[in-house]
Amino acid sequence: MGDPGAAGLRSVLAARDWRSAGSFLRSVSDPDDRAFYLNVCGSVKGVQDWADEWIAAEPGSTLPLLVKGAHGIRWAWEARGAATADQTSDQQFREFHRRLKMAEDCLDEVVERDPDDVAAWSFLVVSARGRQVGREEALRRFHAATSRHPGHLHTHAQMLQWLCAKWFGSEEEMFAFARRTVADAPPGSPLGRLVAEAHLEKWLSLDRGEDDEYMARPDVRAELRAAADRSVRHPAYRRRPGWPEDHNVFACAFVLAGDHVAARERFEALGDLVTETPWRYLGDPGGICARMRQIAYA
Numbered sequence: 001m002g003d004p005g006a007a008g009l010r011s012v013l014a015a016r017d018w019r020s021a022g023s024f025l026r027s028v029s030d031p032d033d034r035a036f037y038l039n040v041c042g043s044v045k046g047v048q049d050w051a052d053e054w055i056a057a058e059p060g061s062t063l064p065l066l067v068k069g070a071h072g073i074r075w076a077w078e079a080r081g082a083a084t085a086d087q088t089s090d091q092q093f094r095e096f097h098r099r100l101k102m103a104e105d106c107l108d109e110v111v112e113r114d115p116d117d118v119a120a121w122s123f124l125v126v127s128a129r130g131r132q133v134g135r136e137e138a139l140r141r142f143h144a145a146t147s148r149h150p151g152h153l154h155t156h157a158q159m160l161q162w163l164c165a166k167w168f169g170s171e172e173e174m175f176a177f178a179r180r181t182v183a184d185a186p187p188g189s190p191l192g193r194l195v196a197e198a199h200l201e202k203w204l205s206l207d208r209g210e211d212d213e214y215m216a217r218p219d220v221r222a223e224l225r226a227a228a229d230r231s232v233r234h235p236a237y238r239r240r241p242g243w244p245e246d247h248n249v250f251a252c253a254f255v256l257a258g259d260h261v262a263a264r265e266r267f268e269a270l271g272d273l274v275t276e277t278p279w280r281y282l283g284d285p286g287g288i289c290a291r292m293r294q295i296a297y298a
Contacts, residue, residue, distance in 0.1 A: 002273045003241050006040045013044040018054040022063055031118040035154035036242035038119055041067050042074035062110045062117065069110065070123045072103030076130060100130045111144070121145035122155040129167055138162050153190050156181055160194055164201050171205075174198050182227055188238065190246045192231025196224055196253040200278055203256060215257040224253050225262060232269070244273035248289070252278045255292045263296035 005024065012020040021041075028034050041047065048071065054064040076099035080092050104127050110120035121144040128138040138159070145155040163169030163177050178198040185191040199220055203211045214220065231237060232246050247270040254263035279285035279292075 002244060002271075005241060006037065009037060009040050010044055013041060013047060016046075016050050018050070018057075018064065021067070022054070022058070022061075025063060025067070030240070031122075031149040032151075032153050033241045034119045035122055035152070036240075038067065038070040038123065039154070039242075042071045044071070047071045048075055062114050062120075065106045066110050066117065066120055066123075069103045069106030069120070072099055072106065073123060073127050073130070076100040076103060080130075096130070100127055103127055104131060115144075116148055118145050118149045118152060118155075121148075122152060122158065125155055125158040125162070129162055132168075135168065138168070151185060151189055151191060156191055156194060157197065160197060160201075165205065166201075171202060174201060182230060185230070186236070187230055188234040188236025190231055190237070190240075190243070192227040192234075193246050193249045195227035196249050197278070199224065200249070200253055200256070200281070204281060212256070215253075221257045221259050224250070224257055224259065228254075228262065228266075232266070244270050245275040245277055248273075248275045249278050251289075251296075252282075252292060255296050260296045260298075263292075267293050267296060 005028075009021060009024055012018075012024070025034070025037060025041075028037055047067070051064060051068040051071070055068065058064055076096050079099055080096035081088060104124065107120045107124050107127070110117050111124070114120070121141055124141045125138065125145065128141055133141075142155060142159045142162075145152055149155075160174060160177060161167060163173045165171050165174070175198050178194040181194050182189075182192050199215065203215050206214055228250050232250055247266045251263050251266035251270065254260070254266060274286055274289045276285050279288040282288045
């Protein structure tokens with residue numbers, strides 16, 4: 001995503017250089033930035049092969065456990081695959097749950113030893129879906145993170161997913177959470193994208209034809225613009241590590257809503273920095289984003 005730190009982190013992790021990875025991650029103090037770079041760790045293949053070596057070498061540090069746990073969540077989903085449940089084998093499910101339990105064990109140890117580690121609580125919100133924890137436990141994890149860093153983007157985005165109808169919530173809960181979060185956020189906060197993500201989730205849930213009609217509704221377009229005005233279009237918005245994803249989310253929502261003027265603004269802001277989210281929901285991110293860009297500029 002055009003981030004030199006992310007590129008360097010991927011490089012040292014791929015080389016199994018946990019010392020350099022640890023040095024870099026310890027230099028990152030902002031909770032939002034830390035979550036972003038931990039997600040970068042999750043995208044690198046093979047970390048589980050040597051993570052225990054790092055843990056053994058630094059028994060007094062929770063960082064290697066945090067990296068193993070955050071990486072383990074994505075590793076678990078790789079075992080399950082993206083198919084529907086009826087198209088997923090028992091072996092895939094078993095491996096998925098084995099890996100996810102391992103990840104949670106690591107993260108649980110982190111928060112036990114360091115209760116103020118926002119990132120660990122945030123990734124426990126992610127694993128809450130796969131582990132199918134109850135509402136009270138999911139909210140406990142969410143509040144443990146946000147009580148320590150109220151505007152934590154990663155935690156809010158993951159809680160929004162938990163509240164989706166396709167998981168454990170409902171459409172009403174999802175939108176109420178997104179709107180309340182954005183209303184409470186300071187001007188310029190990237191949390192404004194939660195409203196766009198909620199509308200994209202609604203769009204994905206509808207049948208063909210109904211989905212486009214929904215996004216083109218005047219009230220949907222207006223709410224998307226208002227959310228962008230409070231976040232990525234606000235003068236107080238700042239580009240932090242991972243910022244291109246904010247603009248990609250809004251660009252996608254605006255194109256689907258037929259608001260090509262607003263979409264072009266986001267495409268100009270992000271340049272060629274295409275992110276997996278949200279385009280992966282529609283197909284190949286690069287190809288889908290390019291097609292949407294053409295539509296916006298037609």
